[in-house]
Amino acid sequence: MRNISNQTVARAAGVILAISIIGRLLGFVREQVIAARFGTSMYTDAYIMAFTLPNLIYVIIGGALATALIPVFTEIMAKSGKETASRMSSSIINSSLLGLLLLCTLGIWMAPLLVAIIAPGFSGEISQLTIKLSRIMFPCILFMALSLLLGGILNSLKSFAVPASTSVAFSAVIILAVYLLVPVWGIYGLAVGTLAATLAQVLIQLPALKKMGVKYYPEIKFSHPGVFRVWELMAPAMVGISINQLYITIDRILASGLVIGSISALNFASRLMFLPYNLFVAAINTAVFPTLSEQAAQQDYSAMGKTTVFGLNLIAFFTIPAAVGLFVLAEPLVRLLFEHGAFDSRSTQMTVFALNFYVIGLYAQGAYNIMNRTFFALQDTKTPVKIGLLTVFINLICSLLLIKPLAHGGLALGTSIAASCNMVVVYFLLRRRLTSLPEKQLFSTLGKIISASLLMGIVVHLADRYLIELWDQSYIRNQILHVGSCVGLGVLSYLLFVIQTRIEEVDYIKNRIKQFRKSKRSA
Numbered sequence: 001m002r003n004i005s006n007q008t009v010a011r012a013a014g015v016i017l018a019i020s021i022i023g024r025l026l027g028f029v030r031e032q033v034i035a036a037r038f039g040t041s042m043y044t045d046a047y048i049m050a051f052t053l054p055n056l057i058y059v060i061i062g063g064a065l066a067t068a069l070i071p072v073f074t075e076i077m078a079k080s081g082k083e084t085a086s087r088m089s090s091s092i093i094n095s096s097l098l099g100l101l102l103l104c105t106l107g108i109w110m111a112p113l114l115v116a117i118i119a120p121g122f123s124g125e126i127s128q129l130t131i132k133l134s135r136i137m138f139p140c141i142l143f144m145a146l147s148l149l150l151g152g153i154l155n156s157l158k159s160f161a162v163p164a165s166t167s168v169a170f171s172a173v174i175i176l177a178v179y180l181l182v183p184v185w186g187i188y189g190l191a192v193g194t195l196a197a198t199l200a201q202v203l204i205q206l207p208a209l210k211k212m213g214v215k216y217y218p219e220i221k222f223s224h225p226g227v228f229r230v231w232e233l234m235a236p237a238m239v240g241i242s243i244n245q246l247y248i249t250i251d252r253i254l255a256s257g258l259v260i261g262s263i264s265a266l267n268f269a270s271r272l273m274f275l276p277y278n279l280f281v282a283a284i285n286t287a288v289f290p291t292l293s294e295q296a297a298q299q300d301y302s303a304m305g306k307t308t309v310f311g312l313n314l315i316a317f318f319t320i321p322a323a324v325g326l327f328v329l330a331e332p333l334v335r336l337l338f339e340h341g342a343f344d345s346r347s348t349q350m351t352v353f354a355l356n357f358y359v360i361g362l363y364a365q366g367a368y369n370i371m372n373r374t375f376f377a378l379q380d381t382k383t384p385v386k387i388g389l390l391t392v393f394i395n396l397i398c399s400l401l402l403i404k405p406l407a408h409g410g411l412a413l414g415t416s417i418a419a420s421c422n423m424v425v426v427y428f429l430l431r432r433r434l435t436s437l438p439e440k441q442l443f444s445t446l447g448k449i450i451s452a453s454l455l456m457g458i459v460v461h462l463a464d465r466y467l468i469e470l471w472d473q474s475y476i477r478n479q480i481l482h483v484g485s486c487v488g489l490g491v492l493s494y495l496l497f498v499i500q501t502r503i504e505e506v507d508y509i510k511n512r513i514k515q516f517r518k519s520k521r522s523a
Helices: 002-038 042-080 080-110 110-120 122-135 140-156 164-178 187-203 208-209 226-239 243-255 262-297 301-328 330-340 343-376 382-406 408-433 439-470 475-497 504-522
Strands: none
Touching: 002 122, 002 164, 002 330, 042 080, 042 110, 042 122, 042 140, 042 187, 042 226, 042 262, 080 110, 080 140, 080 226, 080 243, 110 226, 110 243, 110 262, 122 187, 140 187, 140 208, 140 262, 164 187, 226 262, 226 475, 243 262, 243 382, 243 408, 262 301, 262 330, 262 343, 262 408, 301 330, 301 439, 301 475, 301 504, 330 343, 330 408, 343 382, 382 408, 382 504, 439 475
């Protein structure tokens, strides 16, 4: 049973990972063209803050809806068939869009007040610019939430490729907007492009839903028990699912009172920090959740514990060495990826300073999310909510204490401290729910991965110091060689170190690669 579940998770994660790599690479191109065009300027700060509120609402409401929908949709489809599940999901989608349309209208009307709340440090020209941009981008809420709901339905049907491709569509449209609309409309062209990008995320999923046999019904039936169950699960999940976004929002609100460019620096640093998160953690979480939901429906709690630990170890395998690598190579990475056009050396130093503090909490963010999914699979959303409220409070206190001595770096450190506290508390509560949690395997694997990552960090640091003296960093070619050599050496050394430990997850990844090669040969 365990091997079948792990194979399902790993296979799905592999599909998502392959597409996510393309999406995240394109996402970095997106960030690069925005950085090159606007740098860490007033325009970038205004755009980021204008998108913060609609994005926060989308994460809280859309994310909670999608998370609540998956286990209920899976259960109804197993018991009553796809048509009944389609009717239930149609009722959820229709009622959600009506509510979000009202919320969107209020947001556009109340934009001046909302901007004053989320950016209290803004005044004058930057405040007015943020208000105008937010009014353009508020309708993004509708399309982003709908995209997430459609993706949740496809994931429930074990169709992962198309939902994972939405990030590719999003980035591609924004890149086009930077080159086609920004020269004509300036920063407003970027806002219009962002709105179009969210619409594209919806459109690319419609053919896949039709192919999977999911039908749309223009009806709202609140009497359906599945609809009531989704809303019941959604209410507390609204807080629990949005913890990561709340961290970022708190950082931006407080950073609005710092020097211009602080918000942009935090944004670019978080983009870099979330690159391994989005590549690996999101793929693993998305693949694990339907399996956890099935095991919970079967009341196979022993299998749930094993699946959770398997996911935690997979996340550790990727995020811990990534955090060490990002810390060691922060400056050359930021310089290579962003220091072009309006993004100058000052912008690089501000971004590096934030990144060094953000990466401390990378594993904690991923581990918390997968354990959160375990609670959601058990249809327990109250526990994550209570913990989430506590850690948001911890984040706020830490940020207020650290912002004066460390400026925007203190905000990043506060986020990492809060995420780590969150992870620890969730873990101890999960132990009480899943008494058969294989802790020995978890901590043994973590110890081996941490040791291998630290050894890798030493190797990369020595290589970085040597190569920075060898190659003139004023040339982009040398920067690529420098970073590429260090990353390549880091990956190789980490794999060599970790293979010697003989942990299960490494063996499993090796077996999957062998199976993939065999299938390619047979094809």
